[in-house]
Amino acid sequence: MGGKFNKILKVKAIALFSGGLDSILAAKVVQEQDIDVMGVVFETPFFDALRAGKAAKMIGLPLLVINITEEYIPMLKTPRYGYGRNMNPCIDCHTMMLSLAGKKMEEIGADFLFTGEVLGQRPMSQNKQALHIVAKNSEYDGFILRPLSAKLLPETIPETEGKVDRGKLCDIQGRGRKRQMEMAKEYGITRYASPAGGCLLTDPAFSKRLRDLFDHRKDFKIRDIELLKSGRHIRIDEKTKIVIGRNRKDNAAIRNLSEENRDIVIEMKHFPGPVALAPYGCDDETLDRAASICALYSDAPDNEDAIAECRMAMEVKLISTKAAKREDVKKLII
């Protein structure tokens, strides 16, 4: 019955599409079965949809980009399954993505979901048990197909119902990339991004800053996360951190993210140097320290007084300062 029915109404599927080679191949394998595939990719301040956008264009896959920042941040603060090596809550993150993709599947009346996951490729997050936990917690267990490893996994609902031909799915497992390379060649896919990378939560330096933000500012805003991507971050004390540009790009980003009624922006008056930002302001004593740190990274000569211009809202304060000692500041860098 199912088979006949499917011939009249074309089967539809949602691909959780990262744009990496495995997700491209998974999409190809499913598309080959004459199934309508729509890609879905999620974005947050920690990962974007650029790679997915390029890859989808390359293989002619319609792609829906969904920003999930609002629901992602609370999960990131207390992930049920904890973090990976850095601040990456991969199991919870993946569960959330599958759950949201599942909702999208229902919304558009698609028949199933699939991902480019390969059994055993990442020992921690792609072993049989992790794949099962993620599928179960997403509440769409049974509807989630992993075309690249499907033959090694329990049959899913679309396979049982004859919407997908299990015989044409793959049995890839492990960390080797040989089979994927061969498939890429067969499909004529020559350009693709490396499998790793793209998620800031796996970056040790970014993760350290994010942890510091979580520990010191419970009511942080998205712009506080955006600030973590630029400059040096120097924690002066429990209440105050300053962000100092390392180059023009950082300086422009910091200036753009500053909020004139809340933050203090510090620059040296007579010497080229960085833009320094004290988010949410600080008291006078701390501002003196921030000004001396700003002087350190500027062209102001060591051991000579220089003027730092500190701006908050309409107010401008000039502080005479000397460059802080590099070894003292080094200890404060997050």
Ligand code: SF4
């Ligand atoms: S690497 Fe980043 S985007 Fe990927 S599952 Fe982990 S937290 Fe999510």
